[in-house]
Amino acid sequence: MKLIGPFQQIITLANLPLRGKLVDEQLEIIKNGGILLENGIIQKVQDFNDLKAEFPEADIDKIEGEQVCLPAFTDCHTHIVFGGNRANDFAMRNAGKTYLEIAESGGGIWSSVQHTRNASEQELLKTTLERINTLISQGITTVEIKSGYGLDVENELKMLRVIKKAQTFTKATLVPTCLSAHLKPRDFEGTSEEYLNYILEEILPKVKAEKLAERVDIFIEKSAFLPEESRNFLLRAKEMDFEITVHADQFTSGSSRIAVEVGARSADHLEATVDADIEFLAKSDTVAVALPGASLGLGEKFTPARKILDANGILAIASDWNPGSAPMGNLVTQASILATFEKLSTAEVLAGITFRSAFALNLEDRGRLEKGKKADFVTFKTDNFQNVLYQQGSLRASHVYIGGEKIH
Numbered sequence: 001m002k003l004i005g006p007f008q009q010i011i012t013l014a015n016l017p018l019r020g021k022l023v024d025e026q027l028e029i030i031k032n033g034g035i036l037l038e039n040g041i042i043q044k045v046q047d048f049n050d051l052k053a054e055f056p057e058a059d060i061d062k063i064e065g066e067q068v069c070l071p072a073f074t075d076c077h078t079h080i081v082f083g084g085n086r087a088n089d090f091a092m093r094n095a096g097k098t099y100l101e102i103a104e105s106g107g108g109i110w111s112s113v114q115h116t117r118n119a120s121e122q123e124l125l126k127t128t129l130e131r132i133n134t135l136i137s138q139g140i141t142t143v144e145i146k147s148g149y150g151l152d153v154e155n156e157l158k159m160l161r162v163i164k165k166a167q168t169f170t171k172a173t174l175v176p177t178c179l180s181a182h183l184k185p186r187d188f189e190g191t192s193e194e195y196l197n198y199i200l201e202e203i204l205p206k207v208k209a210e211k212l213a214e215r216v217d218i219f220i221e222k223s224a225f226l227p228e229e230s231r232n233f234l235l236r237a238k239e240m241d242f243e244i245t246v247h248a249d250q251f252t253s254g255s256s257r258i259a260v261e262v263g264a265r266s267a268d269h270l271e272a273t274v275d276a277d278i279e280f281l282a283k284s285d286t287v288a289v290a291l292p293g294a295s296l297g298l299g300e301k302f303t304p305a306r307k308i309l310d311a312n313g314i315l316a317i318a319s320d321w322n323p324g325s326a327p328m329g330n331l332v333t334q335a336s337i338l339a340t341f342e343k344l345s346t347a348e349v350l351a352g353i354t355f356r357s358a359f360a361l362n363l364e365d366r367g368r369l370e371k372g373k374k375a376d377f378v379t380f381k382t383d384n385f386q387n388v389l390y391q392q393g394s395l396r397a398s399h400v401y402i403g404g405e406k407i408h
Contacts, residue, residue, distance in 0.1 A: 003058040005034030006048035007069040011385050012369040020312040022347035037375040040403030045369050068385045071367050072141040072376035074357040075331050077268050077318035079146050080131040081159045084115025086323045112323050116149035124162045132170050136408055139378030139397040141172050148179030153202050156180045160212035171402045175361050178207050181218035196233045219247040220255035234262045249273040260284040266360040270303045282313030287360040289316045292338040293326030305342040316360045317352035333393030375404035
């Protein structure tokens with residue numbers, strides 16, 4: 001057994017509900033706390049001195065100075081396998097250019113597709129590992145990663161193989177998602193529906209055979225795929241035994257309803273979700289994933305997080321780190337800003353980037369510091385956990401533990 005501590009404060013997030021609004025008074029705060037673990041699994045979280053007396057044989061990992069401890073974070077929506085850079089898109093957008101004008105000048109998603117296709121598997125692996133290490137340094141130990149910048153058999157499989165190979169070089173948990181249905185590539189000769197059939201018949205069977213991903217995503221939007229063809233695609237992917245998630249309601253409403261109707265694990269974006277659909281979503285087990293980085297990158301309104309929580313929905317918060325609309329990649333900064341605009345409590349934000357976000361990935365073994373959970377946690381050099389969000393990402397993680405092992 002190993003005993004880690006003492007921490008000035010441990011914020012356990014134990015006993016918080018999966019859905020609905022939270023107030024900070026619900027947070028369990030253990031002062032002078034310790035974490036007892038065995039084989040990477042938490043056994044007890046309580047007063048450090050009491051644990052030391054009860055388990056004198058435990059190896060002690062002594063924490064020096066002021067440190068607060070939180071469950072490690074989960075980023076349940078990223079696109080961090082990509083080639084190239086779209087800084088020019090950002091500059092053009094801020095200068096008033098439209099999406100169409102940017103695309104016509106060589107920017108947009110198609111630009112990332114071309115750069116990613118041109119990059120070798122080794123080049124993509126190198127940059128992906130660098131981004132994963134950046135996320136770990138922020139206290140994120142579970143990362144969902146999408147394909148979607150390949151858009152043909154060869155390059156979609158290349159992206160997913162990069163994620164699989166990256167897993168062998170990191171202790172973080174990587175959750176791959178096949179997003180071949182990001183948009184219809186310009187070089188595909190056929191309709192959008194024919195391209196979706198191509199994914200179902202040519203890409204997904206190979207993904208399944210190589211065990212490259214168990215999740216499938218689609219971007220439902222006027223610029224990507226229409227609602228009915230998307231519904232049919234999702235149902236067929238589900239029949240192939242894939243878990244499904246949806247890019248929903250980013251610019252126009254309605255697709256979050258499809259996500260619920262087909263039993264998607266999550267509906268992500270939701271910036272354009274209307275009140276009636278919020279109620280529909282909140283009554284389901286589909287997780288609403290807010291992506292404030294995309295709102296900041298595009299200058300669009302935020303996901304109606306407050307309304308979703310007040311309607312008793314399940315709200316997670318993710319970074320959407322991608323080269324186009326959400327290049328920041330700092331989950332804590334984004335979540336802190338979302339909290340300011342949507343009036344989210346500290347408890348709601350912490351739940352949204354820990355156990356609720358993990359639930360969006362069908363991972364219920366992490367995100368809380370309590371008996372039986374994976375010993376993934378992050379510490380910050382401060383005497384008050386509120387400073388983590390108060391400083392909006394500028395307070396850096398001191399130490400990051402995965403399975404009770406300090407890796408940062």
